[in-house]
Amino acid sequence: EDKVVQSPLSLVVHEGDTVTLNCSYEVTNFRSLLWYKQEKKAPTFLFMLTSSGIEKKSGRLSSILDKKELFSILNITATQTGDSAVYLCAVTQSSNTGKLIFGQGTTLQVKP
Amino acid sequence: NAGVTQTPKFRILKIGQSMTLQCTQDMNHNYMYWYRQDPGMGLKLIYYSVGAGITDKGEVPNGYNVSRSTTEDFPLRLELAAPSQTSVYFCASSSQGGTGNTIYFGEGSWLTVV
Numbered sequence: 001e002d003k004v005v006q007s008p009l010s011l012v013v014h015e016g017d018t019v020t021l022n023c024s025y026e027v028t029n030f031r032s033l034l035w036y037k038q039e040k041k042a043p044t045f046l047f048m049l050t051s052s053g054i055e056k057k058s059g060r061l062s063s064i065l066d067k068k069e070l071f072s073i074l075n076i077t078a079t080q081t082g083d084s085a086v087y088l089c090a091v092t093q094s095s096n097t098g099k100l101i102f103g104q105g106t107t108l109q110v111k112p
Numbered sequence: 113n114a115g116v117t118q119t120p121k122f123r124i125l126k127i128g129q130s131m132t133l134q135c136t137q138d139m140n141h142n143y144m145y146w147y148r149q150d151p152g153m154g155l156k157l158i159y160y161s162v163g164a165g166i167t168d169k170g171e172v173p174n175g176y177n178v179s180r181s182t183t184e185d186f187p188l189r190l191e192l193a194a195p196s197q198t199s200v201y202f203c204a205s206s207s208q209g210g211t212g213n214t215i216y217f218g219e220g221s222w223l224t225v226v
Contacts, residue, residue: 004154006154009152031211031212032211032212032213034211034212034213041219041220042202042217042218042219042220043155043202043217045213045215048211048212048213050211088154088155090154090155090212092211092212096209097143097160097162097209098143098145098206098208098209098211098212098214098215099145099157099160099170099209100145100147100155100157100212100215101157102147102154102155102156103154104152104153104154105152105153105154107152
């Protein structure tokens with residue numbers, strides 16, 4: 001059975017801390033891994049990763065994929081209260097339909 | 113820019129009632145999807161379509177039906193609503209399927225079955 005597992009499920013940090021969110025996957029015919037941020041509404045796209053070892057970066061957020069060990073991490077440095085959200089990891093397969101297999105999400109709370 | 117539009121935004125349904133969640137996109141996308149998200153969980157695929165007249169089941173299709181008579185519209189029908197269908201429903205569309213980074217989500221429909 002194809003599955004995506006995220007850890008931790010929830011995390012509470014203080015502003016300025018650095019956090020690392022994990023996503024592991026076991027899917028047939030892996031094509032890409034995506035990270036989303038969700039704040040009480042539709043998910044917002046953050047990153048798409050298809051190749052191992054190539055870091056994607058956007059401001060204080062960065063992500064990397066390890067296709068050998070079947071996992072990805074999302075790093076957030078110098079966290080702010082605005083980073084409080086659910087972070088979702090999702091995977092697509094080479095069937096080319098764009099279907100997303102989601103993990104259960106990590107709820108991040110950043111305290112002032 | 114309308115993008116993906118879902119209606120209604122909120123609905124309370126009684127057990128056994130039926131309803132249709134509407135989804136329309138104005139981007140001429142071939143691929144459309146319906147996901148549901150239960151509290152504290154990720155999204156799960158209900159049904160998807162790769163073009164007008166073509167639909168297929170996702171992970172959790174039981175209790176739902178879809179149709180795709182036009183490129184723009186992808187309604188989701190709930191027959192005989194059950195409390196287990198209380199969830200947030202997201203419609204999405206994509207121009208090319210593929211790697212997933214071209215997917216646009218609607219704003220969601222909050223459904224409660226009592």
